[in-house]
Structures are given as C-alpha cells and as structure tokens.
Amino acid sequence: MLEGNPFTGEVTIVLNGERQILKLTLGSLAELEAAIAEDSLVSLIERFEAGRFTTKDVIRLLLAGLRGGGWQGTGRKLLDADIEGGMPQAIRVAALLLTRSFAMPVT
Template identity: 60%
Template sequence: MANPWAGEVTVVLDGAPHRAKLTLGALAELEAALEVGSLLDLVERFEAGRFSTRDVLALLVAGLRGGGWQGGPADLRSVDIGGGPLEAARVAAELLARAFASPEAR
C-alpha cells in the first residue's frame, strides 16, 4: 500500500492499513505539537534511543495526517496499532528516516 520511494510507510490501525507520510505540512504540525527547537533535535533523540511515547504518538499522527487520515491524537490512543508499541516506534523512526532521505537512498 505505501510507496517507500515517496517516503510513505504503512501503519495498521485496528487491522486496516493506512498510508503515512511526513509532508511539509505534517512536519510543521509535528514541530508545533512537540515544541522542539528543530526537527533535527527529534531525529537525534530517535538516533540515540531517547525518544518518548509522546514523540512516537506525535510522529504517527503527523504521518497519518500527511497520508490523508483525518484523526488526531485522541483517535490514535483508542485504536489497536498493529505490532504494538515496538512496531509503532519502528514506524515512527522509519517515517523520520524517509522524510529526510534523498530519493536515491530510499
């Protein structure tokens, strides 16, 4: 379903696959939601393994909204994310990596 060449990742919510992508608008929403100095700070937290569940939730919401999902944080808190918390963190990290990778590196 997701096109990795376009920076997309699949997130499974309540058994249904959804496309997620960190568009420019989604990145701006993410930056505001997390109140980080820059998105580089967030990338560094993920690379160092110092991310929080709040970071994961905000990344997933932003990515899903970038993929066309109309929900918000409260909606995501009430669904089953396929693969559980570990998969949610992996998908969040992959969203960040794909958003900042050159097309050749994808």
C-alpha cells in the same frame, strides 16, 4: 508491515485492522513542529538516532505522518487505536518514517 513508497517517504501501519499510509508533508511537518514547540525536528531526529525518544515523540510523529497520509482521525483516536504489532511496531514505523522523509532512498 512497513510497506509504502520509499521514494515518496511513505510508510504503512495497521490501525484497528485497517492499513493506513503515513507521510510527512510540509503541512504535517509544520503541525509536528508546533506540537514539539520548544524542540526542533533536528532534536527529535537526534533522539530517535540515540534511542532516547519518548512515547510522546512516537505518538506525535505517527499522528503527523497519518495526517500527511490523509487520515482524518484525531490524536485521541490514535491513542485509543489498536496498532497491529503494538508499541514495538509503532516505534519501527515512526523511525522509518523519519528515515524515509529525510534520507534519499538507495536505488
């Protein structure tokens, strides 16, 4: 399930049976940049485009998106969560979150 409002950059994921909205806000982007300290958002995007991302990249991106969507959980809670669709779905959601956040939707 990759719903959400593409015009506002939203994507959804199901954690522990509950649908959550992910969105990269300015605050969550700043948090993401701090988490990837020596890296940049551009290099993160390039890794996803080239298929060279790490599990850590996926988790950090999901956490930033969840926080931007209003989720109050911690990184530990995300690591312990049951993600509907498993890691393949987590990767799809992370990639779509980047796409929707940095590309204009086609109308």
